Amino acid sequence: MEKKDITDREDIILLVDTFYEKVKNNAILGYIFDDIAKINWETHLEKMYSFWSSMLIGEHSYTGNPMKVHIDLGKIAPMGEIEFMEWLVVFHTTIDELFEGKTTEFAKERAENISRIMQYKIEQSLT
Numbered sequence: 491m492e493k494k495d496i497t498d499r500e501d502i503i504l505l506v507d508t509f510y511e512k513v514k515n516n517a518i519l520g521y522i523f524d525d526i527a528k529i530n531w532e533t534h535l536e537k538m539y540s541f542w543s544s545m546l547i548g549e550h551s552y553t554g555n556p557m558k559v560h561i562d563l564g565k566i567a568p569m570g571e572i573e574f575m576e577w578l579v580v581f582h583t584t585i586d587e588l589f590e591g592k593t594t595e596f597a598k599e600r601a602e603n604i605s606r607i608m609q610y611k612i613e614q615s616l617t
């Protein structure tokens with residue numbers, strides 16, 4: 491079946507749900523969410539729908555500070571090269587399974603850029 495591009499909130503929800511289902515079951519990442527950060531998945535997923543809708547489809551609904559959240563997380567969990575590489579592999583695999591097109595490519599670029607900055611800021615905060 492031909493894949494479509496990411497165009498609306500329904501696409502974002504599918505992307506986010508599929509991505510975090512893989513993350514939950516991932517040996518390198520899952521326990522950071524469940525055992526260390528002990529997140530409420532319902533709240534987290536809602537936040538992530540807003541985050542990616544704001545990034546990709548002009549929704550302007552996300553108001554958090556992801557850099558601060560991950561810098562704080564870096565003080566209690568391993569958040570280095572291995573974890574970020576894994577996060578990106580899972581994100582790219584998920585997105586390529588579901589979509590293709592301009593916004594899809596932009597989403598991967600966005601994720602890579604944010605991830606690079608995040609990792610750098612975490613490293614800086616630990617030295």
Ligand code: HEM
Pocket residue numbers: 519522523527529534537538541553554555556559560563569570573574577600601604605608
């Ligand atoms: C090593 C890779 C990563 C891990 C282990 C990770 C883990 C987490 C965890 C545990 C939370 C929830 C924190 C809490 O509510 O207490 C969170 C929130 C979040 N993550 Fe990540 N993350 C990673 C990378 C990324 C990347 C690359 C992005 C963006 C492209 C991202 C975007 C977000 C956003 C937007 C939130 C919500 C922040 C808020 O509360 O407003 N994360 N992450």
